[in-house]
Structures are given as structure tokens and as C-alpha cells.
Amino acid sequence: MGADVFGHYPGITRFACDLLGYDLPARCRDNRDDVLSRTECTQPALFTVNALHAFERERREGRPADYYLGHSLGEYNALLAAGVFDFETGLRIVQKRGELMAAASGGGMTAVMNTPADRLLEVLGADGVEGVETAAHNTDTQVVIAGADGALRA
Template identity: 65%
Template structure:
């Protein structure tokens, strides 16, 4: 089972499940200090696009859809995998922490990431990590981090504003397609180190169980283990999302991969690209 992350939010999200889980929705609203259902279905003042609101909203909606799917299908997945923020839903589904703990973690994570600034990100299409880094090096552009490896031909870069602008200019000159992402900071890069330090301190107040079902870490592309969970969740803020490696770790030539995505369709498209060798 795959869980989508930030970017999957949209006005109206969760409307179909909120009424079936009124207790959890009310609990989440009380914990967060605002009406979560109204935020998701009405998006007042465009708040749903702000990271500190986006992340708790996605976490709750993903969780409810995950509960719904498990109850409807009457079976659990063999493995859980989430993209960035979605990894928290994967850990929740695997019993590493409960709903309240997950929501507290995500609310703090969103707060710290929203406080970060002075940078941006861009999606780079049709080129490998090695080629992109070589082009940047050849043009003398320094300070760009690979923030995500979504497919063999789709990656994400992050940097400060002037460095990102220079990187986009030289990629365009080299004939490489790149598009700025609508984010407020260079997530999953060295520039999130202050947030990582603060989040690591926050995580010391929590205890994490061993996953009842394997959860593949975005940082290592290997299954989570309880002693490492806190460190990996903090590290995730500064490390690239190794989505391609995560998916490849689940592939077996003798057993075709079957999966369900919770929260969108973007991950499904990525998985099809990875499994087809594209």
C-alpha cells in the first residue's frame, strides 16, 4: 500500500470519509486547534496550501482512507510505503505509533518545515541524476542538492534562490526540462538542517514500536527498524526521497508487484514508470 505526500492536497479532500469517522475527525480538530473538516472541504483563505496546514490534513485524510480500505478489503498489505510525508501514514498503518502520536509528529514537522525559507525546488525531467550533476558542475553551479529520485528519469533538486535560478538557467541551456515547484523552501536538502535538529529533539519525547508489517524508509530504501525510526524521521528532512530505490527494493521477477495508492495517483504513475524500466 502506497501513501501520497505533500502535493496531493486539494479542496474537497476527505469529504467522502469524514462522516464515517466523526470521533477521529473531532479529536484531530481539537488537537490541532482548528476545524480540520472545514479546512479540507472549504479551504478557507487558501490555508490548505500552507505547509503547516497541508501536512496534518493529508495525514488525517490518508489515515481515514487507509482505515476504510483495510476494513473494506478485510486484509492488510504485505508492505507499506509512503512518499515523504506519506511515510508517516505507512508507519501508522504498520503499528509503529498510534493516530494521536502520528498527528502530533506531523503537526510539528509541518510547523518546522513551514518556518524554513530562503530557497526552492524544481522537478527535472528526462535526465539522470549523474547527468544533471555533471551539467551543473560543468557550469560551475555549486550548492544544489538532489532532493528526490522519483523515477530513473524524474528527479527533484533544491537550493537557495540564486543558486536554483542559476541551475535552471544552465539546465535549460543544456536542453534539460526543469520546472519550479510551488514550495516555500528547499525541502529534503542540507538547507533543512536547522529543522532537522529541532525535530530530532522533539522526537526524543516519543517511543516507536517495531513495525508489524514492513515499512520501507525513504532515506535508506530498506525496512524500518524501531531503534532507527526516530533518527530516520529526522534525517528524512535533509535526505533525498529515494522513491525509485524504495520501489525497486520490493520487486521480485517471480512475483509481480500489486499495489494500491492512498491519496492520489501520482505514485501509481511513478511505480509504473519504474517497473517498466522508464
């Protein structure tokens, strides 16, 4: 991940490594001990690689995009590309976001396909499952629910 853009932006890449405190390109390339599966590592890596791809697209096309969209972590890349904040600010926010999400315990989220949110919550309630909330509507056919581990297992 990122091998195609890290070399084009050595200054930004070095800055990201210094801010994060580790060799980001090596971590993305080698993924020792599956470190990229840990959200506190995944989020800054994805944000940085996505940012470099956006910078590359703008350099190649010679102009910014007309619109920027993002979902979940991608919202931060959209805000960066739209000029809402600079790379350092975005990376610091995303780094903290990953740390906070990694520190959360006792609950989680899961995606459910082909069941509208209201129907899903109705079915869960009829089965006595409490404490589950709709967290996101990803698509017309996918909803994300969140709750305590026990409720999600049920």
C-alpha cells in the first residue's frame, strides 16, 4: 500500500514518519505482525496514502477536483483535499481517532446486508436483544449496527 506514491512525495512521507514515530512506508510494505490490522495503525496509513494519491491526481491534472466526498475515514481525506485543514492537522486528527477507537472496549459494530435498519431493530427487539443502535447507512442494502459485544453476538 502506497508504494506507488511514497517515492513521489519524500518530504511529506518523511514528515508523516516523524509525526507518527515510525517508518510508514516500511510498515505499509512489510506489515510485520499484521500491524495494519490494528486501527491505530490502519487509519494514519490510509489517510496518508489517500492524501498522497489526491496530491498526485491534482498534480497530474493541474487543478483541484470539483467535488470531494468521503465515507468514514475518507471524510478526513475529503476535508484535506477541500482545504479545510492541512496535512499535519488531518494526520494528527486521524492518529488520535485511531488511538481512541483502539482504546474502546466492550462493544463494536457489524455490517448487516439486505435488511432495512428499522426491520433489523424490530427483529432484534422481538428476540429480546437490547442496546443495539443503527450506526450508519452505508448503502441501500447495508446498514451498520453498534452495541455491546454480547448484544452483537446475540
